[in-house]
Amino acid sequence: MRVAVAQPASNDDVAANLALIDQLAAQAAGEGAQVVLFPEYATYEKRRLDETFARAAQPLGGPICADLASIARRHGITLVAGVVEASPVPERPFNTLAAFSPSGALIAAYRKIHLFDAQGQRESDFISPAPTADPVTFDVGDVTFGLMTCYDLRFPELARALADAGAQVLAIGASWVPGELKTDQWLTLLAARAIDNAVFVAGSCQAPPISVGHSQILDPQGGVLSRLSAEPGVAVADLDLGRIAGIRRDFPVAQQRRMGVLIRSDHTQPESAV
Template sequence: MKIALGQLESGADIRANLAAIDRFAAQAARNGAALVAFPEYATYEKKKMDATFPEVAEPLDGPVCRELAAIARRHRIALVAGVVETSEEPGRAYNTLVAFGPDRGWLASYRKIHLFDAQGFGESTFIKPGPSTDPVVFEHGGVQFGLMTCYDLRFPELARSLADAGAHVLLVCSSWVPGEHKTEQWLALNAARAIENSVYVAGVCQAPPVSVGRSVLVDPMGVVEADLGLEPGVRAVEVSLETVDRVRESFPMFRQRRL
């Protein structure tokens, strides 16, 4: 199966962001991808988080998600993207990943559980952590995909729980905040999660200046199969269940670990 990484340069214009998602989804489908993944905050993003995030938030059956579902249907491709979802708490929203299928509609949603309160960045001021730590995995085309969001990448127990739940590919949808050594950490952590869980990791990031770019697909041996660099773009890359099985047979960590 081919999956595509869609590296966006999202801003505060929701309609423009949806138009970019539509263009990239169309290109991914033309390139033979069965699924395209977009970053965290794909539909609304700013360099600095503020009160407008909960103000623009919508329920998951609102206009933004309806348009994302329509894009998936129109281009006959599964689509994963980050949205701002309304919560029950005034002044705070959920940072949510949604997944739509090309014909079945809704596939999954995941509310980010590890909020980025670091480097002087207080995501939890305006975003509410997801109440459930249960791993979110969905199937498409015979492949199991696990959902993670940005700062989650620093918490290896979440990636392991997704692998335990059957994930072959981890979709790490991100807007990785720039800073000293942050690009190096982004690349190293994507590779680490792939190697230690014998999975593919698709780390899909916002482009500079809001984020670091460098969206990557890492195979279960830690080999970087694609790196999108710093500019917005989309690229389709092959993932193979046979590769996952072969690596897990060579390194049978799931049978050998002692808890």
């Protein structure tokens, strides 16, 4: 399975963003990628969220997703991209990753669960959270991908739920807000989620100045298979899915979990068994 992460520098010009998605998708397909992952807010992005995101929102059956479906069809790829999806609350749309098959069919839509109310920003003022916390996966051949968005990366339980649901690859679309140590945290958390769950991780991030860039594809031990730095572009890697079983045999953490062992409510540790 050959996978690509695309790193655009999206802005608030939807037509220009779609043209760039088409260009990067063509580059990835030309390098043999079967699945191409674009970041959060790939079709509409600004330095800070505001009321214009609601005005840019469309249903998944609208013209923007039709254009994305056409790009997937034209290049014969599975394409995943972040869109602003109209919600039942018009002033607060969904932040959604939409996946399209090579035929242009919508095969998955993941609405962001954990909104970025941090670092002086409040995504929840302008975006609705997902109505459920159910993991969202889709299959390409015999490979299962699990979808996550940006701030979700800081919540390891979602990655574990996706792995439990069968995900072999975590596809993470992000617009990781810059700041002190933020690039280091992005890279560390990508590797941690790969290692935690013995899965491949594909992390696509918006390029600077809005975001930090440094999109990467990692193996189930956290090793970097392909990476970008700050500039827009595409990184491609071949995923040897057979490695997952061997790593999980060596480190059977999923079977060794002891979720019933909890810290007591008075915040003291239980007495050790004798």
